[in-house]
Amino acid sequence: MTDTKKNTLTILAVVLTIAVIFSACTSIFTAKAVYDLRAEAKAQTETQEDGVVILDQYEIVSTLPISEAYRSGNTNGLSAKDKETLELASAVLKEIITEDMTPYEKEKAVYDWMAKELSYDTGALQVVPQTSADCDNPYGTLKYHNAVCVGYATTFRLFMQMLDIPCMVVHNTERYHSWNLVQIEGNWYHVDIYSDQGVGSYANFNMNDELAAVSHDWDRDFFPAATSLEYNYAYQNRVSVKDIYQIPAMIRQAMEEKQGGLFLDFPSLDENGAQIVEAMISGVETALAESPEGPALWMHWSWMPISGSGYVLGLSIEGYDAEEAPEATISEEDQQKVEQAVNDAFGANLDWESIQAGMDDGGGSGESSEFLTDSAEELLP
Amino acid sequence: MRNRIRLLVIALLAVLSLAACGNEGSGTATVNMKQLQQAMLAAAPSLSETASTTGDAADAKETFSYVSDLPYDKVENFLLSYSTTGKADEIAVIAVKDSADVTKAADSLRAHVESRRKLFLQYGPAEAARVEKAQVFTKDQYAVLIICDDSPTVKTAFDDFLPSSDTGSD
Numbered sequence: 001m002t003d004t005k006k007n008t009l010t011i012l013a014v015v016l017t018i019a020v021i022f023s024a025c026t027s028i029f030t031a032k033a034v035y036d037l038r039a040e041a042k043a044q045t046e047t048q049e050d051g052v053v054i055l056d057q058y059e060i061v062s063t064l065p066i067s068e069a070y071r072s073g074n075t076n077g078l079s080a081k082d083k084e085t086l087e088l089a090s091a092v093l094k095e096i097i098t099e100d101m102t103p104y105e106k107e108k109a110v111y112d113w114m115a116k117e118l119s120y121d122t123g124a125l126q127v128v129p130q131t132s133a134d135c136d137n138p139y140g141t142l143k144y145h146n147a148v149c150v151g152y153a154t155t156f157r158l159f160m161q162m163l164d165i166p167c168m169v170v171h172n173t174e175r176y177h178s179w180n181l182v183q184i185e186g187n188w189y190h191v192d193i194y195s196d197q198g199v200g201s202y203a204n205f206n207m208n209d210e211l212a213a214v215s216h217d218w219d220r221d222f223f224p225a226a227t228s229l230e231y232n233y234a235y236q237n238r239v240s241v242k243d244i245y246q247i248p249a250m251i252r253q254a255m256e257e258k259q260g261g262l263f264l265d266f267p268s269l270d271e272n273g274a275q276i277v278e279a280m281i282s283g284v285e286t287a288l289a290e291s292p293e294g295p296a297l298w299m300h301w302s303w304m305p306i307s308g309s310g311y312v313l314g315l316s317i318e319g320y321d322a323e324e325a326p327e328a329t330i331s332e333e334d335q336q337k338v339e340q341a342v343n344d345a346f347g348a349n350l351d352w353e354s355i356q357a358g359m360d361d362g363g364g365s366g367e368s369s370e371f372l373t374d375s376a377e378e379l380l381p
Numbered sequence: 382m383r384n385r386i387r388l389l390v391i392a393l394l395a396v397l398s399l400a401a402c403g404n405e406g407s408g409t410a411t412v413n414m415k416q417l418q419q420a421m422l423a424a425a426p427s428l429s430e431t432a433s434t435t436g437d438a439a440d441a442k443e444t445f446s447y448v449s450d451l452p453y454d455k456v457e458n459f460l461l462s463y464s465t466t467g468k469a470d471e472i473a474v475i476a477v478k479d480s481a482d483v484t485k486a487a488d489s490l491r492a493h494v495e496s497r498r499k500l501f502l503q504y505g506p507a508e509a510a511r512v513e514k515a516q517v518f519t520k521d522q523y524a525v526l527i528i529c530d531d532s533p534t535v536k537t538a539f540d541d542f543l544p545s546s547d548t549g550s551d
């Protein structure tokens with residue numbers, strides 16, 4: 001073999017060796033990248049409590065370090081932000097919690113404070129979301145009183161953890177909403193304060209799975225079952241309705257007693273009865289709107305199905321959202337009874353046309369629209 | 382021999398340069414998106430507080446990703462106007478480079494509408510009902526989305542702004 005050929009073969013051998021080494025390195029990096037991508041994809045599809053990203057940008061982060069620091073008194077491991085969060089949360093609990101409270105009373109006190117003090121960040125609903133900083137964690141929620149659902153859920157969980165009440169953050173399967181599961185005396189309950197924000201009607205407070213499933217869906221294999229109604233606010237405070245035409249008077253009495261809400265229990269209710277009830281509610285709303293007090297007196301209401309054929313109608317005289325009302329198919333006789341009941345209770349002089357107009361313009365719950373008559377028709381046997 | 386090689390190279394270069402000028406687009410120049418946006422917004426007096434942007438913005442590619450999953454290299458330009466007060470109102474127009482992609486652009490807008498509907502079902506059912514009335518249609522290389530109470534007049538404003546042509550299906 002000539003020297004030229006030897007040199008050529010040597011050069012080729014070196015080039016091939018370099019190429020093989022480069023190829024091997026590239027394969028290793030590619031394999032790692034694929035592994036990382038698969039791990040990320042798995043994290044995004046497998047259900048877990050923390051580390052889940054809602055609406056592609058709001059991450060559910062653990063609040064255990066802060067709550068454990070509260071209970072141990074040792075804040076050495078906390079960041080400056082977490083220390084400030086702990087101070088803000090501690091100040092709230094000091095204001096609203098007393099030692100003699102039961103776990104349920106503590107939970108309700110936290111719910112009441114959050115529903116009243118916080119507002120939700122509508123920027124999350126924009127096509128290009130523009131939300132304020134830290135709107136998805138307890139720091140921003142407690143400091144600025146403005147949050148998206150993740151902020152509400154993680155803050156509520158923090159409070160519960162600080163009070164040694166088991167609590168989880170739940171998210172729906174399509175990852176665009178989060179709320180809580182809380183355990184009171186061995187039973188789990190769904191709590192969605194974000195959805196009750198500004199209204200405080202307890203419509204989404206301590207729900208069982210059946211109630212929660214009307215407007216929420218979640219991985220039931222991962223999260224614990226909520227089967228009890230014992231600490232559901234509406235169920236606990238319901239008032240039995242013996243005569244549906246007494247409803248306007250019952251609402252009037254609740255207003256005079258300055259009650260923020262009223263829960264009416266209907267052990268059984270047919271479709272016609274539901275429409276009559278909704279017509280009276282609409283009549284009351286119209287009477288309130290035309291009252292000297294003006295539009296400040298609006299009602300917010302929602303149906304809650306109870307086992308069997310029973311329903312509880314929750315009313316709050318603090319919020320109002322317009323919704324489409326169904327076309328009424330109430331008999332003339334029932335129309336006259338509705339007019340009589342509303343006018344007697346509120347000293348109004350409404351006729352059926354104005355009550356009907358109120359129904360056509362809308363009335364009732366925004367957050368719990370599933371319980372409006374369209375859905376009541378689906379729910380009723 | 383050398384002359385033949387030179388001729389062959391020149392011919393090859395000529396063929397390649399012609400191929401580089403291949404017809405990627407429909408041959409129709411896109412309209413001024415900002416002017417189109419202004420015309421469509423002017424036809425929607427019900428819209429109150431909105432934010433608007435077009436494909437000329439510095440963060441256009443990122444903004445586009447909130448509306449459509451169409452590969453951005455297929456987009457000639459776009460416009461987007463949306464409510465900043467938590468409402469569902471929205472106007473979007475995508476101008477694709479190749480008219481063959483306009484159906485895909487419209488499908489991506491329909492997927493976006495479905496995503497918005499689900500979002501509002503959770504956070505504002507009244508707005509979800511408005512999203513369900515969304516109009517998505519195509520015209521030439523344009524895919525259009527309109528969600529607002531004035532959608533008929535907004536559509537008319539869009540149609541009037543463009544040269545006469547058949548409007549595609551909704």
